[in-house]
Amino acid sequence: MTQGLVAINSWTFLAQMLNLLIQIVLIRKFLLKPIKEVIAKRKAISDEELAVARKSRAEAEAMKAEYESSIANAKAEANDIIQTAQKAADTRGEEIVAAAEKHAASIKAKAESDIEQERKKAVNELKNEIGGIAVDLAGKVIEREISEKDHQALINEFIENVGEAS
Amino acid sequence: MDVDITGAKILAEINVPFLSKYLGVWQLTETLVVSWIVMAIITITCIILTRNLKVENVSKRQAVAEWLVELVTNLVRDNTGGTKMDWLIPLVAALFSTSVISNLISLLGFRSPTADLMTELAWAIIVFILITANKIKSMGILGYLKDFTTPIFLMTPFNILGEVFTPISMACRHFGNILSGVVINALIYAALAVASSALFGLIPGAVGKVLASIPILDVGIPAIAGVYFDWFSGVMQAFIFTMLTIMFISQAAES
Numbered sequence: 001m002t003q004g005l006v007a008i009n010s011w012t013f014l015a016q017m018l019n020l021l022i023q024i025v026l027i028r029k030f031l032l033k034p035i036k037e038v039i040a041k042r043k044a045i046s047d048e049e050l051a052v053a054r055k056s057r058a059e060a061e062a063m064k065a066e067y068e069s070s071i072a073n074a075k076a077e078a079n080d081i082i083q084t085a086q087k088a089a090d091t092r093g094e095e096i097v098a099a100a101e102k103h104a105a106s107i108k109a110k111a112e113s114d115i116e117q118e119r120k121k122a123v124n125e126l127k128n129e130i131g132g133i134a135v136d137l138a139g140k141v142i143e144r145e146i147s148e149k150d151h152q153a154l155i156n157e158f159i160e161n162v163g164e165a166s
Numbered sequence: 167m168d169v170d171i172t173g174a175k176i177l178a179e180i181n182v183p184f185l186s187k188y189l190g191v192w193q194l195t196e197t198l199v200v201s202w203i204v205m206a207i208i209t210i211t212c213i214i215l216t217r218n219l220k221v222e223n224v225s226k227r228q229a230v231a232e233w234l235v236e237l238v239t240n241l242v243r244d245n246t247g248g249t250k251m252d253w254l255i256p257l258v259a260a261l262f263s264t265s266v267i268s269n270l271i272s273l274l275g276f277r278s279p280t281a282d283l284m285t286e287l288a289w290a291i292i293v294f295i296l297i298t299a300n301k302i303k304s305m306g307i308l309g310y311l312k313d314f315t316t317p318i319f320l321m322t323p324f325n326i327l328g329e330v331f332t333p334i335s336m337a338c339r340h341f342g343n344i345l346s347g348v349v350i351n352a353l354i355y356a357a358l359a360v361a362s363s364a365l366f367g368l369i370p371g372a373v374g375k376v377l378a379s380i381p382i383l384d385v386g387i388p389a390i391a392g393v394y395f396d397w398f399s400g401v402m403q404a405f406i407f408t409m410l411t412i413m414f415i416s417q418a419a420e421s
Binding site: 006 | 257
């Protein structure tokens with residue numbers, strides 16, 4: 001038993017409508033949805049990897065900047081240290097030189113005063129001795145009695161002359 | 167020799183309680199059974215294609231599945247402009263695959279479900295419902311009704327006819343192409359059988375009688391006609407029906 005070549009059949013019509021709707025659901029469930037999910041998953045993974053790469057790049061750049069700044073800091077610090085040390089050394093050297101100069105000056109001053117003292121002492125000693133010698137000599141050369149007064153005046157005059165001569 | 171070209175075979179008649187009062191006896195036709203076979207083929211293919219999907223290192227199977235999905239997605243998006251009509255994708259995929267497999271299943275000796283007008287009419291009515299729903303959605307019910315009176319009121323009957331004949335023309339276009347293939351195939355088979363028996367009947371004696379009773383020319387030669395009527399026309403009509411569906415619905419949504 002067959003249908004006509006062009007037949008109207010409400011059952012077939014309704015069933016074919018239903019079949020198409022079922023086919024839509026089946027194709028969605030078994031083809032479109034799983035493929036969409038896997039593509040979305042792939043996209044999520046690549047997005048995530050991209051984000052991670054971006055982040056690590058930013059981190060690397062930050063680290064590089066930090067490293068460079070710390071290097072620059074270290075250099076500046078080293079320069080500072082060197083400068084401070086140089087300055088300290090300079091000051092210290094100057095101090096030492098100044099102290100040495102001062103010391104030398106004091107030694108020189110002391111030596112000078114010692115010399116002066118010694119000189120004065122020697123002059124005094126010489127005065128006394130020469131006074132005695134002069135008196136003796138005078139006594140012996142002149143061999144005459146002179147008054148103590150004349151005597152003393154003579155001595156003083158002599159000493160004065162010696163003092164001027166020395 | 168008589169050539170008898172008929173519609174689908176009726177395999178069973180089932181009296182469904184209650185529903186048969188309105189729709190008549192349910193005739194289980196070849197159309198329905200082959201439709202179910204087509205649906206099974208499509209669904210099993212989908213399941214096989216999407217088995218054990220992976221994110222990386224995709225198999226050839228998965229590559230084909232992704233390519234198909236991308237193809238139908240791009241077809242819809244290129245013709246509707248953007249992603250706002252993505253809900254059409256499952257419909258388009260189902261329509262195209264069902265249509266192509268239905269048209270080509272005649273190569274396996276089945277009667278195409280698409281050689282039954284009811285199949286195409288059912289699809290076209292679903293498309294028509296979607297067209298109308300989208301028109302009403304974008305214009306409002308009053309705007310939709312008012313659209314029939316444009317450009318002048320006199321055009322109203324023609325506009326209504328144009329609207330109603332959209333699904334009918336879609337259905338008949340597809341059906342007519344497939345039916346013509348069925349008819350011409352039947353004619354070619356019959357003609358070649360006659361030619362075969364006439365040709366081999368020329369051989370004298372018992373050999374000629376035996377050979378003349380076998381339609382030898384029917385082997386291979388109809389396949390040449392099948393290249394156009396089954397392959398080309400089958401794929402072409404599926405494509406046309408799908409494209410019209412996309413066009414009409416996207417137009418309706420934009421009106």
